[in-house]
Amino acid sequence: MKKYSRYLAYVKPRIWYLIAAIIMGLIFGASSGFGMPLIFDKVLKQIFIPADGVSYSIMHVLGIAALIPMIFVIRAVSGFISGYLMSFISLEVLRAIKQDLFSAVQDYPLSFFDKHTTGDLFVRLSTDTQAVQNVLLSFASEMLRQPVQVIGAISFLVYMCFTNGDVVFLLVFIAAVPFCILPVQIIRKKFKLNAKLAAQTQGKIAQHFNENLAAAHEVRVFNLQESQKSKFYDLNLYFQRLVLKISKYELMQQPLMEVLAALMVSITFVYAYTAKIDFSTFAAIGAALYFTIDPIKRIVRMWSDFIKITPSFERLNEVLDYVSTVPEAKNPVSVDNLKGEIVFENVNFSYSDKPVLNNASIVIPAGTSCALVGGSGAGKSTFAKLAMRFYDPISGSIKIDSINLKDISSFDLRKNLGSVPQYPVLFNDSVYNNIALAKPDATKEEVYAAAKAAYAHDFITELEDGYNTIVGERGDRLSGGQKQRIALARVFLKNPPFIVLDEATSALDVNSEAFIQQAIDKLMENRTMFIIAHRFSTIRNVQKIIVFHEGNIIDFGTPQELYERCEHYRSLYDKQASLI
Numbered sequence: 371m372k373k374y375s376r377y378l379a380y381v382k383p384r385i386w387y388l389i390a391a392i393i394m395g396l397i398f399g400a401s402s403g404f405g406m407p408l409i410f411d412k413v414l415k416q417i418f419i420p421a422d423g424v425s426y427s428i429m430h431v432l433g434i435a436a437l438i439p440m441i442f443v444i445r446a447v448s449g450f451i452s453g454y455l456m457s458f459i460s461l462e463v464l465r466a467i468k469q470d471l472f473s474a475v476q477d478y479p480l481s482f483f484d485k486h487t488t489g490d491l492f493v494r495l496s497t498d499t500q501a502v503q504n505v506l507l508s509f510a511s512e513m514l515r516q517p518v519q520v521i522g523a524i525s526f527l528v529y530m531c532f533t534n535g536d537v538v539f540l541l542v543f544i545a546a547v548p549f550c551i552l553p554v555q556i557i558r559k560k561f562k563l564n565a566k567l568a569a570q571t572q573g574k575i576a577q578h579f580n581e582n583l584a585a586a587h588e589v590r591v592f593n594l595q596e597s598q599k600s601k602f603y604d605l606n607l608y609f610q611r612l613v614l615k616i617s618k619y620e621l622m623q624q625p626l627m628e629v630l631a632a633l634m635v636s637i638t639f640v641y642a643y644t645a646k647i648d649f650s651t652f653a654a655i656g657a658a659l660y661f662t663i664d665p666i667k668r669i670v671r672m673w674s675d676f677i678k679i680t681p682s683f684e685r686l687n688e689v690l691d692y693v694s695t696v697p698e699a700k701n702p703v704s705v706d707n708l709k710g711e712i713v714f715e716n717v718n719f720s721y722s723d724k725p726v727l728n729n730a731s732i733v734i735p736a737g738t739s740c741a742l743v744g745g746s747g748a749g750k751s752t753f754a755k756l757a758m759r760f761y762d763p764i765s766g767s768i769k770i771d772s773i774n775l776k777d778i779s780s781f782d783l784r785k786n787l788g789s790v791p792q793y794p795v796l797f798n799d800s801v802y803n804n805i806a807l808a809k810p811d812a813t814k815e816e817v818y819a820a821a822k823a824a825y826a827h828d829f830i831t832e833l834e835d836g837y838n839t840i841v842g843e844r845g846d847r848l849s850g851g852q853k854q855r856i857a858l859a860r861v862f863l864k865n866p867p868f869i870v871l872d873e874a875t876s877a878l879d880v881n882s883e884a885f886i887q888q889a890i891d892k893l894m895e896n897r898t899m900f901i902i903a904h905r906f907s908t909i910r911n912v913q914k915i916i917v918f919h920e921g922n923i924i925d926f927g928t929p930q931e932l933y934e935r936c937e938h939y940r941s942l943y944d945k946q947a948s949l950i
Contacts, residue, residue: 381459381463384458384459384462384463387455387458387459388455388456388459390451390455391451391452391455391456391459392452394448394449394451394452394455395448395452395456395518396518397444397448397452398444398445398448398449398452398518398519400518400522401441401444401445401448401522460503461503464499464502464503467499467502467686467690468495468499470690471494471495471499471686471689471690472495474689474690474692475491475495475689477694477780478692478694479694479695479696479760479761479762480755480760480761481695481696481761482692482694482695484721486689487573487577487580488577488580489573489574489575489576489577489578489579489580489581490573490574490576490577491689492576492580493569493572493573493576494573494685494686494689497572497576497682498569498682498685498686499682499686501678501679501682502679502682502683502686505672505675505676505678505679516665516666516668516669516672517665517669519661519665520661520662520665520666520669522661523658523659523661523662523665524658524662526658527655527658527659527662530655530658560615560619561616561619561674561677561678562677562680562681564612564615564616564619565616565677565678565679565680565681566680566681566684567612568609568612568613568616568681569681569682569685570681571605571608571609571612572609573685574605575602575605575606575609578598578601578602578605579602582598582602616678619674695761695762696759696760696761696762696780697776698779698780699776699777699778699779702777702778702779702782703773703777703778704782705771705773705778705782705783705786706782707786707867708770708771708786708867708868709736709737709771709867709898710736710737710770710771710786710867710868710897710898711733711734711735711736711769711770711771711772711898712732712733712734712757712768712769712770712868712898713732713733713734713768713769713770713772714730714731714732714733714753714756714757714766714767714768715731715766715767715768715769716729716730716731716765716766716767717729717730717731717756717763717765717766717767717768718730718763718764718765718766719752719756719761719763719764720764725921726747726749726752726921727749727752727753727756727763727921728921728922729766729922730749730753730766730922730923731766731923732916732923732926734898734914736771736867736898737896737897737898738898738899738913738914739894739897739898739899739901739911739912739913739914740898740899740900740901740912740913740914740915740916741900741901741902741903741909741912741914741915741916742754742900742901742902742903742915742916742918743903743906743909743915743916743917743918743939743942744917744918744919744942745918745919745942747920748918748919748920748921749918749920749921749922749923750902750918751872751902753900753916753918754870754872754900754902756768757770757868757870757900758783758784758787758789758870759775759776759780759783762775762776770783770868785866786866786867786868787866787868787869787870788808788860788861788864788865788866788868788869788870789861789869789870789871789872790854790857790858790860790861790869790870790871790872791857791872792872792873792902793850794845794853794854794856794857795844795845796841796844796845796848796853796856796857797841797845798840798841798842798843798844799840799841800835800837800838800839800840800841801830801833801836801837801838801839801841801856802817802837802838804841804845804856804860805817805820805821805856805859805860805863806863807860808820808860808861808863808864809863809864812863816863817837817859817863818837819862820859820860820862820863821837821856821859823859823862823889823892823893824855824856824858824859824861824862824886824889825855825886825889826852826855826856826858826859829852829855841853841856855886858886858889858890861893862889862893866897867897867898868897868898868899869893869897869898869899869900870899870900870901870902871890871899871900871901871902872902873902873903873904873905873908883907883908887908887911890908891911894911894912894913899912905946906942906943906946909929910929912929913928914926914927914928915927915928915929915932915939917932917936917938917939919938924936924938925938925939
């Protein structure tokens with residue numbers, strides 16, 4: 371139960387609601403399990419089997435009869451209040467879990483998303499939390515009432531057995547009760563295993579569907595429709611079989627329990643006959659048996675439902691318990707506006723077991739525009755991501771303005787950071803809001819100025835609703851070049867001292883690239899800038915170039931210096947020049 375203890379913390383702020391629910395649950399259970407059989411016994415005995423010579427007035431009969439609806443009213447009110455309060459608590463807990471889950475994902479480093487797909491995370495946030503919510507709602511409303519009802523009913527049976535001298539019956543009943551729980555114990559392991567596999571498969575289905583939608587262009591270009599359908603069919607069929615197995619085990623419990631319950635009633639009937647127990651006592655015992663067996667069936671069913679969602683709990687815990695590979699500083703150094711001097715000291719980094727950066731050491735003065743050049747997989751992007759602290763190095767240190775990145779809060783660091791990725795993502799919102807997110811308190815004039823600096827203002831004003839145009843999911847209503855210019859406008863608006871551009875002009879036409887290049891040249895002034903370059907035309911005005919080869923920094927200097935002394939750089943430059 372240790373893995374579920376974290377959820378008790380969510381209940382603590384709602385402790386008074388829980389206490390009230392417990393009290394109401396106790397009243398419901400006592401009035402059902404003990405009160406109802408007792409009323410049956412007293413009413414039947416007093417009214418239908420009166421003592422010799424005793425005659426009751428109609429008012430007395432009405433008073434005794436009123437006890438039955440009174441018990442039902444108490445049951446109804448206490449049951450409603452208990453169920454409502456527990457439902458409120460469970461929904462509050464689930465809301466808090468969802469919020470914590472979403473908040474946790476926001477704070478995790480990029481390495482977290484290397485191991486968890488978007489489809490799987492979506493299932494955890496939506497389907498897994500919904501499954502937990504559905505079961506907890508049922509569990510919360512019954513978890514107090516049913517056990518107390520069982521205890522109340524058994525207490526009445528003990529009372530009846532001792533007052534009537536039928537202790538043997540009590541012993542038979544106690545011996546028979548475990549057999550009602552036996553079906554769950556037999557199938558619990560298989561039930562849990564299949565529930566876990568079903569949850570994992572559901573994540574795979576969501577991921578496959580998500581990938582298919584994201585790759586709609588590639589699916590059609592390469593005629594992958596049939597293979598995609600086949601893969602989805604196999605996953606869907608496997609999920610169906612797992613759910614059928616879960617249903618099979620679930621449905622087996624109820625009939626087995628009902629047969630055992632019927633057997634107990636039959637034994638009670640035979641014993642009552644041989645022991646010459648009167649009808650009123652038998653009826654009261656029968657009511658007590660009902661209020662014992664029925665809640666036991668409900669408890670078993672709740673336990674089955676709980677077992678079914680234990681994989682969901684485990685999947686939620688896996689996200690909530692994730693230990694960040696880029697932890698926040700315990701006592702962060704307070705920084706405001708950084709200058710942007712970047713220092714790598716003997717930095718090593720690898721993805722899994724594959725080394726990507728080897729013993730990298732370099733000093734990049736503040737305000738230096740610096741291109742990162744090298745072949746694919748040489749370590750350029752990793753170098754930039756480490757500088758932005760999306761990852762932490764395995765060994766060595768990275769400093770900005772002589773402060774280790776690990777000693778700066780991620781908020782303060784990224785407050786001083788701007789970035790334009792090769793494939794920027796826009797939110798399904800207006801063009802204006804997509805630019806303004808870089809500086810939420812920006813004025814309209816500042817947003818327009820940023821768009822003009824990124825050479826985006828003209829095409830924005832030509833859109834159907836101008837700056838109020840909704841860009842669509844991931845910005846799909848705009849072209850690649852337009853999206854990049856919107857992303858570049860964000861950087862102009864934020865105006866940070868440290869900027870990373872990942873081939874920011876790759877999707878632009880020749881004319882737009884010329885204008886953007888002028889804008890980037892302006893942006894380079896008095897700030898540190900990394901430009902991950904695949905085309906040398908985009909870095910002709912940079913001050914310095916870092917040359918990467920197979921995870922190593924092999925040279926650092928001005929473009930002219932490198933062309934003269936670095937054979938690898940000259941080879942890359944000449945090859946690209948020959949293609950123009």
